[in-house]
Amino acid sequence: MATIEQLVRAEPRRLGRATTRGDRSPAAVAFLIALWFSLFVALAFLAALLITTIVEGAGRLDANLLTAYTSQLFPEKAGARAAILGTLWVIATTIVLAVPLGVAAAVYLEEFGDSDKWYFRLVELNIQNLAAVPSIIYGLLTLSVAGVLAPVLGLRNVNAVIFGAIALTLLILPVIIIATRESLRAVPQEIRAGSLALGATQWQTVWKQTLPAAVPGIATGTILAVSRAIGEAAPLLLLGAFVFVTFDPNGLLSGFTTLPVQIYNWVGQPQAEFREVASAAIIILLLLLLLLNGVAILIRNKLQRRW
The missing domain is CATH 1.10.3720.10 (MetI-like)
Known part of the structure; x- marks a missing residue:
């Protein structure tokens, strides 16, 4: 049976592996990619709208x-x-x-x-x-x-x-x-x-x-x-x-x-x-x-x- 000292030493390694697997799991990576893609799409539409508005209205700023x-x-x-x-x-x-x-x-x-x-x-x-x-x-x-x-x-x-x-x-x-x-x-x-x-x-x-x-x-x-x-x-x-x-x-x-x-x-x-x-x-x-x-x-x- 493992002693208390062995369990204490093993716990940080087990938690570290769990954290690493959670950060690099396919679900986490897919969610991160979807999050960044959504942010990119939103910013792209906003930038396109702003650029179109500025280009179209710059001539009337008088x-x-x-x-x-x-x-x-x-x-x-x-x-x-x-x-x-x-x-x-x-x-x-x-x-x-x-x-x-x-x-x-x-x-x-x-x-x-x-x-x-x-x-x-x-x-x-x-x-x-x-x-x-x-x-x-x-x-x-x-x-x-x-x-x-x-x-x-x-x-x-x-x-x-x-x-x-x-x-x-x-x-x-x-x-x-x-x-x-x-x-x-x-x-x-x-x-x-x-x-x-x-x-x-x-x-x-x-x-x-x-x-x-x-x-x-x-x-x-x-x-x-x-x-x-x-x-x-x-x-x-x-x-x-x-x-x-x-x-x-x-x-x-x-x-x-x-x-x-x-x-x-x-x-x-x-x-x-x-x-x-x-x-x-x-x-x-x-x-x-x-x-x-x-x-x-x-x-x-x-x-x-x-x-």
């Missing part, structure tokens, strides 16, 4: 695209001025509505909520589920609310900046809450314990210690959520967003269009010139997304702390 309004009769003169300004109005309003509400909700759930209560667990479950709801559902919800509020505000239709911002706020609010909670969880408990031990209240601890330490993660998650909102067209189309706008939005109750809605309209036109200006508008939209993601990276790198 001052006229930024300063002129759209045109149904002269596609070569069509511009995206109203769509760009409308996008800025809607996204700025969305940030003002979504960020304070999302961060406040996350702080309460993570720092002050009682996880033993059934209604607390119900709220958590609903927030996680809402993050995966299709955007058009939020458009339908906003449409029902806007139909009631529009007559009160003296509007003849629901196509207003504030209603578009509400729809996008509902869309990204669960994402902001989840990202903020994860950032708060990443802050070591020792910081909270040290602050409380020095006599600070729980709110002072959150405001002075926990929340500032979680800012990099909160900012990154928020900007990524806003980046998603910039590219949404379905809820705005459901609210009746204009596709032919020849004026600048001048307030929360003003009519508007956005770049995704305008691109959707141009792509559906039969003239090839409209597809060219749509490609140019897509490039502008991609530049805005890259700018936002770049800001998120800068904030994370500058403020991130390693515990």
Whole structure:
């Protein structure tokens, strides 16, 4: 019978052989090849789409695209001025509505909520589920609310900046809450314990210690959520967003269009010139997304702390 010493010596060799066979088994190799092939196909399609869009729209990247309004009769003169300004109005309003509400909700759930209560667990479950709801559902919800509020505000239709911002706020609010909670969880408990031990209240601890330490993660998650909102067209189309706008939005109750809605309209036109200006508008939209993601990276790198 093998002694205990022999068994101990044999165990590492047996585990090493098992690990090696698992790493080099035909099933593992086939899965790895399929994984890399899938990644290559996805990147190839993405690269082809980006190259086609840039080549087709590069010729329309001029001052006229930024300063002129759209045109149904002269596609070569069509511009995206109203769509760009409308996008800025809607996204700025969305940030003002979504960020304070999302961060406040996350702080309460993570720092002050009682996880033993059934209604607390119900709220958590609903927030996680809402993050995966299709955007058009939020458009339908906003449409029902806007139909009631529009007559009160003296509007003849629901196509207003504030209603578009509400729809996008509902869309990204669960994402902001989840990202903020994860950032708060990443802050070591020792910081909270040290602050409380020095006599600070729980709110002072959150405001002075926990929340500032979680800012990099909160900012990154928020900007990524806003980046998603910039590219949404379905809820705005459901609210009746204009596709032919020849004026600048001048307030929360003003009519508007956005770049995704305008691109959707141009792509559906039969003239090839409209597809060219749509490609140019897509490039502008991609530049805005890259700018936002770049800001998120800068904030994370500058403020991130390693515990």
